[in-house]
Amino acid sequence: MEPDTFVSTLQEWIEVSMRSSMRHFIRHARESGLSMSHLVALFHILRTGSCGVTDLGDHLGVTSAASSQMLERLVLQGLILRTEDPNDRRVKQITLTDKGCRVLEEGIHARQGWMDDLAQTLSDSEKETITMGLNILIDKIKNLKQPIESES
Amino acid sequence: MEPDTFVSTLQEWIEVSMRSSMRHFIRHARESGLSMSHLVALFHILRTGSCGVTDLGDHLGVTSAASSQMLERLVLQGLILRTEDPNDRRVKQITLTDKGCRVLEEGIHARQGWMDDLAQTLSDSEKETITMGLNILIDKIKNLKQPIESES
DNA sequence: ATAAATAGTTAAGCGGGCTGAATTATAAAG
DNA sequence: CTTTATAATTCAGCCCGCTTAACTATTTAT
Numbered sequence: 001m002e003p004d005t006f007v008s009t010l011q012e013w014i015e016v017s018m019r020s021s022m023r024h025f026i027r028h029a030r031e032s033g034l035s036m037s038h039l040v041a042l043f044h045i046l047r048t049g050s051c052g053v054t055d056l057g058d059h060l061g062v063t064s065a066a067s068s069q070m071l072e073r074l075v076l077q078g079l080i081l082r083t084e085d086p087n088d089r090r091v092k093q094i095t096l097t098d099k100g101c102r103v104l105e106e107g108i109h110a111r112q113g114w115m116d117d118l119a120q121t122l123s124d125s126e127k128e129t130i131t132m133g134l135n136i137l138i139d140k141i142k143n144l145k146q147p148i149e150s151e152s
Numbered sequence: 153m154e155p156d157t158f159v160s161t162l163q164e165w166i167e168v169s170m171r172s173s174m175r176h177f178i179r180h181a182r183e184s185g186l187s188m189s190h191l192v193a194l195f196h197i198l199r200t201g202s203c204g205v206t207d208l209g210d211h212l213g214v215t216s217a218a219s220s221q222m223l224e225r226l227v228l229q230g231l232i233l234r235t236e237d238p239n240d241r242r243v244k245q246i247t248l249t250d251k252g253c254r255v256l257e258e259g260i261h262a263r264q265g266w267m268d269d270l271a272q273t274l275s276d277s278e279k280e281t282i283t284m285g286l287n288i289l290i291d292k293i294k295n296l297k298q299p300i301e302s303e304s
Numbered sequence: 305a306t307a308a309a310t311a312g313t314t315a316a317g318c319g320g321g322c323t324g325a326a327t328t329a330t331a332a333a334g
Numbered sequence: 335c336t337t338t339a340t341a342a343t344t345c346a347g348c349c350c351g352c353t354t355a356a357c358t359a360t361t362t363a364t
Contacts, residue, residue: 006279010267011260013286014169016293021166030213035320036188053342061182066322068343073320090330090341108163114296115162121292127158133285134165140273141168144266189351205312218352220313225350242311242360 021111028110032103033077041070042104045080045096052091079103173263180262184255190231193222194256197232197248204243231255 029039037060044059045051051059057067071094074080079100085091096104119127181191189212196211197203203211209219223246226232231252237243248256271279 006274006283007264007267007271009283009286009290010271011264013290014173014263014267016290017166018170018173020293021170027213037321054340061179062321063323064342065324065344068341069321072343088331088341092342111166112159112163114293115159115166118289118292118296119159119162121296122158122288126288129281130285130288131158131161133282134161136274136278136282137270138161138165138168140270141172141266144270144273187350206310214351215353216312217314217354220311221351224313240311240361244312 020114024110024113025107028107032106034103037070038074038079039104039107041074042079042096042100045094046101046104050093050095052085053094056094074100172266176262176265177259180259184258186255189222190226191256191259193226194231194248194252197246198253198256202245202247204237205246208246226252 025039026036029036034042041056041060044056048055053067053071054064056071057064060067071080071082075082078097081095081097082092083095085093122130177191178188181188186194193208193212196208200207205219205223206216208223209216212219223232223234227234230249233245233247233249235245235247237245274282
């Protein structure tokens, strides 16, 4: 198979699917009164379960001062909890509140709507072909990401 | 096929691929001194070829004043051109300069790196399966998007 | 020809988000 | 015990992006 065909198809799909996802997601964010930075932060907290202030700042590419200030706003909005780490009382453990979880779930759901619509236009055999292909991709990308994550 | 399997697989793929794309893309944006809004705007101009100030604002979900101000900065940075529409002298035609095109291409290229890495871990038959599936998706999503675009 | 609608710009004001520097509290190293 | 390093916070100051409102220029409708 032509070396370019695969990558360019993948690229086109990413472009078009990201556009769909982002549009709905951004709209939901605006309605919730959250900025993109807030959402990226909340997702990072969701994924890690719990993280420190400086960790989060590093992940977002900002100073710990900026991270601290943003977290303060998120605490005021009742989206996260900031508790002391009993092992090292210098660090704060950042976790999502129930409200924070709910907001994120709504965001994910908003992003999912067009996928349901898309699913309805597909036959079972088409779905099977696509699912098979995507599972390969998901599997491979996870193996690909390990070395990258540890490097950063 | 289970109704949920397809959508949840699709959802997982979108989540993981968006994360990869966004990470590289955002890093490139910061290095170029462009904000997300700038990039979204530039991509919209690239896609439409040429658009008006208010159009762009509507697409971004902001007022025409905000759009105008942002475009002013992009003009100062030499990324776009703002010329008068000869058919209706009230409207301005916004187009990308060569520099603007170049910056976007670099952004796309930054986003594409991990796809090349991914491609190298796949056999030809896997690539074929995936390409087939993605092409179905791309085809269907394009048909799906027409009514949504016209509705907004 | 006049009135109304439309496209874009400008200015004032608000809040977000960032940085660097100073501060406090805790932990680790000498 | 003292020094040094680390985690988080606070503050001042800056720029960005947004809104509303006022304004100019052009087009369309009556």
